[in-house]
Amino acid sequence: MNFFLLLLFMIVIGAVIGAVTNSIAIRMLFHPYRPLYIGKWQLPFTPGLIPKRRGELAxxxxxMVAEYLLTPESIERKLSHPDFQKDIVSLLQQEAKPFLASDKTLSEVLEKVxxxxxxxxxxxxxxxxxxKKYRSMKDFYIDQTVGESLPVEWIDKIEGKIPxxxxxxxxxGVDYFSSLEGRQRIKKMTDDFLSEWGKLGSMLQMILGNTTLEDKIQPEILKFLNSPGTKELMDTLLKNEWGKILNWKWSYVLTQFSDEKALEKGKALVLRQLNLHALFGRSVSDLIQPFEERIIDEVIPTLVQKGGHFxxxxxxxxxxxxHIADIVREQVETFSLELLEEMVLEISRRELKMITFLGGLLGGVIGLLQGVIVGLFT
Known part of the structure; x- marks a missing residue:
């Protein structure tokens, strides 16, 4: 009977020693957080392993995260995975719909960002x-002639329009001089002419009698204008003048008028045509409505696919x-020791308990063996 009590006692003592030893060893991983001293002598095993090696651990x-967990290859595989891209497309489509239906004006949306x-x-x-475009073109063409700068097709087309x-x-001209206004113009010109000639003009008027000078001149002007020779003369004059214009250098052309004023008028014309005030005053839904279906069904999937590849x-x-490794290291170093302990225990609490129980079990087995050996030799 005494042997069995001794055996039980040794088993219990061994189990307690094993469990307590493992429990202390586990606790020493975290505690104490700071070194302990007796006078100037630092107690061994203080601070605990993790507090002492926190920098190395971090x-x-x-x-480990940079080289084995969060690697470029793993991220690239994730971004290229069809399921991931499908989820991103679905998310963007859901987020885009309220925006595309927004009643806010374009100016208001831009103000928000x-x-x-x-x-x-x-x-x-x-x-x-x-x-910028005008200065660039001006610098390029300033020393060229009009004929050198215009496309050949334009020149041929203009020359074809001369007739x-x-x-x-x-x-x-015929319409004008056939009209009452044209007749009055001829009368004024003849009156001015006769007044300049004085008495000779009065004598000429007396010779004509009741017929006015403009009655004589008007038919002759119309006859001249309707003459085939006038047409040939006009064609020749216009061709000659056009030829002279083609030989003008743009530097000379620009001296004949204020190109700065023309530039300002051109900018004003472009801005009027663009009507930016009306554009920025329109709602987002109004602007995008014609393209909404295409944006949702085509543009977003294409952007995700190409963006993911990019x-x-x-x-x-x-x-x-x-520098992922540095980010993780710096972040871990900022953790409090209490938080680190909680994180480790959260992950491995069950396993650490099993280690404590295993220590107790091994201690109990060792106590049993010791009791058996003692019993055999007594």
């Missing part, structure tokens, strides 16, 4: 763009610039 965790004075900035950009222009001028091919560079 560095190793950073390397801190783009202030968008209309004025757009006008300034258009004016600057026109200025039509000639016909138009003559036709308008990002995936640049993941290594992005990861290099992000």
């Amino acid at each position: 560095e190793q965790l950073g390397k 801190n783009v202030h004075g968008a209309e004025q900035k757009a006008e300034q950009w258009v004016e600057q763009w026109i200025d 039509e222009v000639s016909d138009y001028i003559i036709h308008k 990002v995936a091919t640049r993941i290594p560079l992005m990861m290099e610039k992000l």
Whole structure:
């Protein structure tokens, strides 16, 4: 009977020693948080393992995450995975629908994203763009002739229009001098002519009698205008003048008028045609409605596919610039020791308890063996 009590006692003592020893060893992983001293002598095993090695732990965790967990290859695979892209497309489509149906004006939307004075900035950009393009063209063409700068097709087309222009001028001339206004113009011109000649003019008027001088001149002017020779003369004059214009250099052309004023008028014309005030005053839904279905069904999936590929091919560079290992190390170093302990226990609490129980079990087995050996030799 005494042997069995001894055996039970030794089993219990061994189990308690094993369990307590493992429990203390586990606790020493975290505690104490700071070194303990007796006088100037630091107690061994203080602070605990994790507090003492927190810097190394943080560095190793950073390397593990960067080299084995959050690698460029794993992120690239995730971004390229069809299921991930499908989820992103679905998310963007859901987020886009309320935006596309928004009653807010374009100016209000831009104001929300801190783009202030968008209309004025757009006008300034258009004016600057026109200025830049004009200066560039002016510098390029300034030493060229009109004929050198115009396309051959334009020149041929203009020259082909000369006979039509000639016909138009003559036709308008005939219409004018056949009208009452034209007749009055001839009368004024003849009156001015006769008044300059004094008595000779009066004598000429007496010779004509009741017939006025404009009655004689008007038919002759119309006859001259309707003459085939006049048409040929007009064609020749216009061709000659056109030839002279083609030989003008743009530097000379620009001296004949204020190109700056023309530029300002051109910018004003473009801005009136663009009507940016009306554009920025329209609602987002009004602007996008004609394209809403296409944006949802085509544009967003295409952007996700191409955007995912674009990002995936640049993941290594992005990861290099992000320095993931340093981010993890710095973050872990900021954790309190209490938080680190809680994190580790949260993950491995059950396993640590099993280690304590295993220590007790092994201690009990060792106590049993010791009791058996003692019993055999007593």
